[in-house]
Amino acid sequence: MKQILEIKDVSRRFGGLQAVNKCRFSVRAGSITGLVGPNGAGKSTLFSLVSGFVRPDSGEVLFDGNHIEKLSAHEIARLGLRRTFQIPRELKQMTVLENLLLVPERQFGDQVRSVLLPGKRVHEEERINLQKAQGVLEMVGLGEKAQHPAALLSGGQKKLLELARCLMADPKLLLLDEPTAGVNPTLIRHLMSVLRRIHASGVTLLIIEHNMTVIMELCERVIVMDRGQVIAAGTPAEIQSNKEVLDAYLGGVSA
Amino acid sequence: MIDYLIAILIFAGIYGFVALGLNIQWGLTGLINLGQVAFFAVGAYTFALLSKAGVPFLLAVAVATTLSGVFGAAVAMFTPRLREDYLAIVTLGFSEFVRLVLLNEKWLAGGPDGVAGVPRPASFPGLGSETSFLIVTALALAFAFWFTRRIERYPIGRTLKAIREDEGVVTSVGKVALAYKTKAFLLGAALAGLGGAFFASYLSYISPDMFGPNVSIYVLAAVLIGAQGSSVATLLSTALVAALLEGTRLLKDYITFVDGVELAALRLMVLGLALIAIVMVRYRPGRP
Numbered sequence A: 001m002k003q004i005l006e007i008k009d010v011s012r013r014f015g016g017l018q019a020v021n022k023c024r025f026s027v028r029a030g031s032i033t034g035l036v037g038p039n040g041a042g043k044s045t046l047f048s049l050v051s052g053f054v055r056p057d058s059g060e061v062l063f064d065g066n067h068i069e070k071l072s073a074h075e076i077a078r079l080g081l082r083r084t085f086q087i088p089r090e091l092k093q094m095t096v097l098e099n100l101l102l103v104p105e106r107q108f109g110d111q112v113r114s115v116l117l118p119g120k121r122v123h124e125e126e127r128i129n130l131q132k133a134q135g136v137l138e139m140v141g142l143g144e145k146a147q148h149p150a151a152l153l154s155g156g157q158k159k160l161l162e163l164a165r166c167l168m169a170d171p172k173l174l175l176l177d178e179p180t181a182g183v184n185p186t187l188i189r190h191l192m193s194v195l196r197r198i199h200a201s202g203v204t205l206l207i208i209e210h211n212m213t214v215i216m217e218l219c220e221r222v223i224v225m226d227r228g229q230v231i232a233a234g235t236p237a238e239i240q241s242n243k244e245v246l247d248a249y250l251g252g253v254s255a
Numbered sequence B: 001m002i003d004y005l006i007a008i009l010i011f012a013g014i015y016g017f018v019a020l021g022l023n024i025q026w027g028l029t030g031l032i033n034l035g036q037v038a039f040f041a042v043g044a045y046t047f048a049l050l051s052k053a054g055v056p057f058l059l060a061v062a063v064a065t066t067l068s069g070v071f072g073a074a075v076a077m078f079t080p081r082l083r084e085d086y087l088a089i090v091t092l093g094f095s096e097f098v099r100l101v102l103l104n105e106k107w108l109a110g111g112p113d114g115v116a117g118v119p120r121p122a123s124f125p126g127l128g129s130e131t132s133f134l135i136v137t138a139l140a141l142a143f144a145f146w147f148t149r150r151i152e153r154y155p156i157g158r159t160l161k162a163i164r165e166d167e168g169v170v171t172s173v174g175k176v177a178l179a180y181k182t183k184a185f186l187l188g189a190a191l192a193g194l195g196g197a198f199f200a201s202y203l204s205y206i207s208p209d210m211f212g213p214n215v216s217i218y219v220l221a222a223v224l225i226g227a228q229g230s231s232v233a234t235l236l237s238t239a240l241v242a243a244l245l246e247g248t249r250l251l252k253d254y255i256t257f258v259d260g261v262e263l264a265a266l267r268l269m270v271l272g273l274a275l276i277a278i279v280m281v282r283y284r285p286g287r288p
């Protein structure tokens, strides 16, 4: 079984707080893996450590068999590892469409010299990217919002925009930080089917999620974190009956 | 009177280059630059020295523009991560540094005496020197405007705006925000240098006291009054600022109860009040 992501004893301290403490687990290529745990367990911080936004104090991270713990965030993104943010970071002053058009790499129009040359090449490139962006927006259910300023989206729609921005890059591994938080129940149903389709197209998903229905229905494996450490891992059913997990997490939230 | 109008237009055009440059940096990319006058000065002095040495007008303009851009890139590289707080200090400090070097290093460009006898380009046949210069300035400004407008509308402008809003997002999509910021800063500095070349050529005499912090403040005001990001608005508001600053000189003939010094102070007061009014209208709390 090929592991697309291997996290080995990764630690990170913020002042006096050990946010992530010798965290260790792997994600199987082609899986949908859940990452759960009480608030403050260090899940989001772990995403930042893996995606290069925060540097680990120690430990190793392997993506597709290659060490990435020393790479910078843009390098990791270019390898095909993309993440969403728990609090959506939509570009408010841009339209939904422009938020996606930012994404394609190596755009000719992204170079200063393109400005001084005839516009044909840039327009052709934009046309192709536009088509792709429209397709991605349709897929996540934001097709009708393409021309809206991102600032006007609802909380749930902003979550979808974060997802769409990642999809625009054809990632290999997607780290989704609470994709259903703030999304209304009908939309969650839709989002789950979208995630299934993304998965079916060959993308591996690691999802931080509090909604147990989503975890149960989507994930083949669930990792449980508490106080910066992995305290359990297994199938959703195993996790639900695990005493330690119930104590740490489900006991409080009651799924 | 018509001569005076032409002079105002030329000054507005010259400040137009500088403001368009600042608009790429600050308006589009969010890079504050409190010392845009430094690059203006580099352009002016480079042009002055070169063209006095016999270098043809267009070549001297091109070298002045390029060298200002190089200085811009250097300042950008000396500013850690091009963070806003560092940038404010570094740019302000750099502009004073440039002015003091020009003032104290006599061997370089005449020290406090400045450089005199800077040539203008040849006049068009049948037109006066002033009118010819206005036409050349307008043509160059039209090119600069076309350039910055394309930057705004092209994918590169989208990336720069994204950096202004949230650099982390640009990083998360795999782009090197710092490289874009450096380029934006370089372009803005180069445009200021282009303006400087026209400034030196037009006045035929430049000295360090023309390159004080007030120049930076005028263009900051112009970009602030404009929509911060739009080249059109930037040019319009530059014209407005130029009219306010220069146009109030006209009042001298009509208002007899204030003398020259008081009028200079009055001019700044009018600009200040205009700024406050515009900021209050445009940046009301709750408006995006």
Ligand SMILES: Nc1ncnc2c1ncn2[C@@H]1O[C@H](COP(=O)(O)OP(=O)(O)O)[C@@H](O)[C@H]1O
Pocket: A014, A017, A019, A037, A038, A039, A040, A041, A042, A043, A044, A045, A046
């Ligand atoms: N940049 C930071 N600086 C200081 N403390 C942080 C920072 N990021 C996260 N933390 C702290 O680390 C702990 C883990 O946070 P987080 O990873 O967001 O948890 P989770 O996503 O599991 O709810 C929390 O106590 C949080 O306050």
Ligand SMILES: [Mg+2]
Pocket: A043, A044, A045, A086
């Ligand atoms: Mg979190």
